[in-house]
Amino acid sequence: MNTRLLSLLILITGLLYIFIIPNVFEQSTIIVVFKVIPMLLIIVYGLKIRERGIRNLVMYGLIVCAIADVAIAYSFLAGLVIFLLGHLLYIPAFWKYRKHTTLKWPFIAIAIYMGSMGGLWIDADRYD
The missing domain is CATH 1.20.5 (Single alpha-helices involved in coiled-coils or other helix-helix interfaces)
Known part of the structure; x- marks a missing residue:
């Protein structure tokens, strides 16, 4: 997929999630789905990173944090712990930088x- 198009989709879905979706929908499941869509697009965008060692750790971190986005809607503590695990994956990814x-x-x-x-x-x- 074209990088510019993907960037535009990330921006649009992120803005939709922040400004429109919470005001239109009250059902938490729909809100959670729209919360995860920008994260999934960011993961697809991240697959274009050429440096494999960093890419893998960042991708794992993004996936774990996307799971945390879903979990935090239902259990704050579970979401918090999962976010911690995701961020622990980011540390070695960016350590050498x-x-x-x-x-x-x-x-x-x-x-x-x-x-x-x-x-x-x-x-x-x-x-x-």
Whole structure:
């Protein structure tokens, strides 16, 4: 399929999902179907990536995240866990493209701190 046409379809289906579908349909199944269509088109677009190692991991990540899009409509926690798995697939895919910087350790420390505070916040809500 032509790359420009595929890009246009991704844009149109994404805009339909964001602006029109939720306002027209109330049934969650239809909304979920239209949510996954742009993701499937992005996966087809990604198949054009020539570098196999990266392509495979990114494709697996996209597929897992598309599954998470469906799961999150029915169970937030299940969708969240599946999204985590998908994003864990992205890490090795893009690892070799990272820039080496001396500022990475403060960012890692801040990320760990924010993650732990988020966990405490979620845990605190459970007891309200």
